[in-house]
Amino acid sequence: MTHLLLDAHLSGRAIGRARGHDIKALDADFLPLLTTLIESGRSHPGCLLIPNSFRNEDFGPLISAIDRELQEVPPDEWTNRIAWVQRS
Numbered sequence: 564m565t566h567l568l569l570d571a572h573l574s575g576r577a578i579g580r581a582r583g584h585d586i587k588a589l590d591a592d593f594l595p596l597l598t599t600l601i602e603s604g605r606s607h608p609g610c611l612l613i614p615n616s617f618r619n620e621d622f623g624p625l626i627s628a629i630d631r632e633l634q635e636v637p638p639d640e641w642t643n644r645i646a647w648v649q650r651s
Contacts, residue, residue, distance in 0.1 A: 597645060609641030613648045624650060 593610055600607050611632055617625050628648045636644065 606643055609644040611646055611648050616650075617648070627651060 593612065597607065597610055611629060613625065625648065628650060631651065632646065632648065636646075
């Protein structure tokens with residue numbers, strides 16, 4: 564099972580499980596956090612950035628897009644990976 568954190572702009576609550584992924588929301592802006600990690604030379608487990616065009620009511624398409632990305636990229640290639648979620 565993959566553990567995912569979503570930015571709270573999509574959901575301000577614990578979401579639960581969808582398609583085998585454990586999903587929770589975190590009230591944080593991930594881009595500055597990633598910038599800090601990269602600048603300090605620290606590693607991170609990988610990050611999918613979600614454009615503001617996704618809204619709460621887009622939860623189904625968002626999960627589909629995340630699921631597609633997780634299936635296309637092998638788990639061992641996620642370390643330090645940063646990608647934008649794409650609509651299908």
